Amino acid sequence: MQKIRTFLWFDTQAEEAAEFYTSLFPDSKITDVQRYGEAGPGEAGTVMTVEFELAGTRYIALNGGPEFTFNEAVSLSVDCDGQAEVDRLWAALTADGGEEGPCGWLKDKYGLSWQIVPAEFTELVRDPDPQKSARAMQAMLGMKKLDLEQLRAAHAGREA
Structure with a gap:
């Protein structure tokens, strides 16, 4: 198990970015997609986080909004x-x-x-x-x- 993972903050493109990145490197895949629930803060049903691997290294991407770039x-x-x-x-x-x-x-x-x-x-x-x-x-x-x-x-x- 990889103890430390890089966490990437996106506005709304976390899933799109993860799909793009995993298409570029062998031994890469999306491993989990979590969606916002009724409690938010994102719109219910939209992607909150995407967990993925690039060449065997694990990452998490968040749709956190435009606050950080x-x-x-x-x-x-x-x-x-x-x-x-x-x-x-x-x-x-x-x-x-x-x-x-x-x-x-x-x-x-x-x-x-x-x-x-x-x-x-x-x-x-x-x-x-x-x-x-x-x-x-x-x-x-x-x-x-x-x-x-x-x-x-x-x-x-x-x-x-």
């Missing part, structure tokens, strides 16, 4: 297996009103921030050679969506 202080970071996964997730999460940000960050159409990072990037910036590491970091700082080939080239000290 997401900001970049919290993001979901995804270690991608390669450029194809980076490209697929980037396209899906920035579609329909999502926004690209710097350095592999984006906001999806619900305003939730994500970091879409090729797992290999961590190896490049952890290289014990400080010049190689610095070149990879400098390359990343100039990107929106991370480009693994350009990161590798910068790390190696060559043009992509």
Whole structure:
């Protein structure tokens, strides 16, 4: 059992967002939907919470109203297996009103921030050679969506 879960506050799109997110990642599913009862505070019968799993990690989404919104202080970071996964997730999460940000960050159409990072990037910036590491970091700082080939080239000290 996962002791700590991330709780995400949506205005009214909790179920829609959970369905979207679970469509993007293998080993993902909606596990429970709770509806408001007569006591409220939401309209009776409407979705209150949605429990779901993304790649085996559990989350709860709440339809809590417009009082609170997401900001970049919290993001979901995804270690991608390669450029194809980076490209697929980037396209899906920035579609329909999502926004690209710097350095592999984006906001999806619900305003939730994500970091879409090729797992290999961590190896490049952890290289014990400080010049190689610095070149990879400098390359990343100039990107929106991370480009693994350009990161590798910068790390190696060559043009992509």
